[in-house]
Amino acid sequence: MILCGGFPRIPETEEDILNQTVIFLLQHNDMGKILLSLSYLPAAERLIVVASKAEELVMTAGRGSHDPYVRISLIVDGKKVKRKKTSVKRSTTAPVWNEALTFNISSDMLPKCNLEVTVFDHDLIGHGEFVGRCIIGAHRPEGEGKHWNDMLDNHRQSMAMWQHLYRR
Numbered sequence: 001m002i003l004c005g006g007f008p009r010i011p012e013t014e015e016d017i018l019n020q021t022v023i024f025l026l027q028h029n030d031m032g033k034i035l036l037s038l039s040y041l042p043a044a045e046r047l048i049v050v051a052s053k054a055e056e057l058v059m060t061a062g063r064g065s066h067d068p069y070v071r072i073s074l075i076v077d078g079k080k081v082k083r084k085k086t087s088v089k090r091s092t093t094a095p096v097w098n099e100a101l102t103f104n105i106s107s108d109m110l111p112k113c114n115l116e117v118t119v120f121d122h123d124l125i126g127h128g129e130f131v132g133r134c135i136i137g138a139h140r141p142e143g144e145g146k147h148w149n150d151m152l153d154n155h156r157q158s159m160a161m162w163q164h165l166y167r168r
Helices: 014-027 142-153
Strands: 030-041 046-055 068-076 079-085 096-104 113-121 129-137 159-166
Touching: 030 113, 030 129, 030 142, 046 068, 046 113, 046 159, 068 096, 068 129, 079 096, 113 159, 129 142, 142 159
Parallel strands: none
Antiparallel strands: 030 046, 030 159, 046 096, 068 079, 068 113, 113 129, 129 159
């Protein structure tokens, strides 16, 4: 909130509104949301994660182009064993990927797994800038755990759910 003489000032420009929105979201740790679909094919021992799209991404980098992509890491017993990423979508804070990323994993290992889903803002120099992440797994709280357990209970079916991204 912008203060003027100790009183809140009504935002006058689009930039004021954008700045207040970013400050609010950062204070509440919500960096946007991503639509993911999970399915497991037991016969092929294959986990399929579809990164569909994201909305309301909060890019903390300065002005300029925002080019998000998703990196998904398969974590088994606390250790990252495989990483895959989507393509980069140029100049957007509401990207649509619709990309399937597959991981080979046996069904007996699934209860020991988590997926770390991280959105980055692509940078030409070095690694992309962190935007937000969620961790999906059997023992995760709320929607993150529900999404994983729904997938485990419904093999061969695609389970889609919005997940919030956080600055953890």
